Amino acid sequence: MPSPWGRERVSLSHGLHFTGGEPFLNFNLLLSAAQMAEELGIPSTFVETNCSWCVNDEVTRERLEQLRRAGLKGIMISVNPFYVEYIPFERTERCIRISLEVFGSNVMIYQMEFYRQFKRLGLQGKVPFERYLALAATVGGNIAVEMFLMGRAARALKPYYHSYPASAFFGEPCQPPFLRDWHNHFDNYGNFMPGFCGGISLGSWRELDRLLREGIDLNEHPVLRHLITEDIRALLDFARDYGYQESPQGYISKCDLCLDLRLHLVKHGNFPELSPLAFYEQMALDANS
Known part of the structure; x- marks a missing residue:
């Protein structure tokens, strides 16, 4: 089903999205999948990424433009404290900046609340989760975002939540x-x-x-x-x-x-x-x- 805004637009629960793992780890496969989806007439296609591959402007722009030419309609960029533990925030910012130039309004930042908070905190590089919690406390503590307490997240975050029988x-x-x-x-x-x-x-x-x-x-x-x-x-x-x-x-x-x-x-x-x-x-x- 296409996005409510049309086949050429993207939205979170419509169309087809390529995710992982990290789909850019096998870029040739991702590119082939985008081309195949375009040939099949699948609407509202987008890729989800953690930006680990955005090592410089040249690589980032080249890959995003290749995907756009292959028919990919947009991108969703993951931003939260669990990614910034392992991926320098500068790569996330680079991906957002260049994605906006390549895909325009078809860029989704998930979750925008964390992105705005990270900017207020002036995050740079990788930030261990415990340090993030300390920094977040200086600007009002946690923010209200949806959190799926499942899989690894349930295990890793257990010390921060109440447990129940x-x-x-x-x-x-x-x-x-x-x-x-x-x-x-x-x-x-x-x-x-x-x-x-x-x-x-x-x-x-x-x-x-x-x-x-x-x-x-x-x-x-x-x-x-x-x-x-x-x-x-x-x-x-x-x-x-x-x-x-x-x-x-x-x-x-x-x-x-x-x-x-x-x-x-x-x-x-x-x-x-x-x-x-x-x-x-x-x-x-x-x-x-």
Whole structure:
């Protein structure tokens, strides 16, 4: 579906966006994907980037102009305290400046609130998260932005949030994001991911027509069955059958609990909906590092 402002414009939950990981790590593949989307007549295409590749003006401009000539309509630039830990803020500013010259109004900064705060703070270079928190406190502390406490974020940010027992998240259904027809993701392993739920697959996007026509056999996908037809309590009870024990430290979000359950289940059973396995392998490595 194109942007409400037209096929040549971009907006967050419309059209097609290329994301990652960092899509510019394989620029030739990204360029080919943009060309293919243009040939297929897909509207409102844009790329999402963390700007790590924007090492100088020449490289930045050349790649953005190549993408525009290939048919890409715009760009979304990620700005938040978790990126600036690893990517000098100067690269982010360079990407924004040159993107505005190349794509005009089809530039989205996500999240603009952090960008404005970073400018007020005069950030330069890389900024460790603890230092960011100290600096932010000098200009009024945290700002109100949406935060998805899932995946690595739930683990890394646990010290900064209150934790709750699993029962605190009972009765919060996952069905709406699982069955929505907008802003879903297709990964490079072939998985059709519901919303932002990394490590969960509704099936193969290579068979998307069949999947949409025939649906999902929930008897063959018990993790999906519990999350779609019931709630997180049902998945917790299911995981207990495989020896799961609730964390005494608690959980900062329903997604934090869900991930912990899935990390346990993937080690004790064969569940095709828990895919790609590389996601869980990396999460386990992160936990042990």
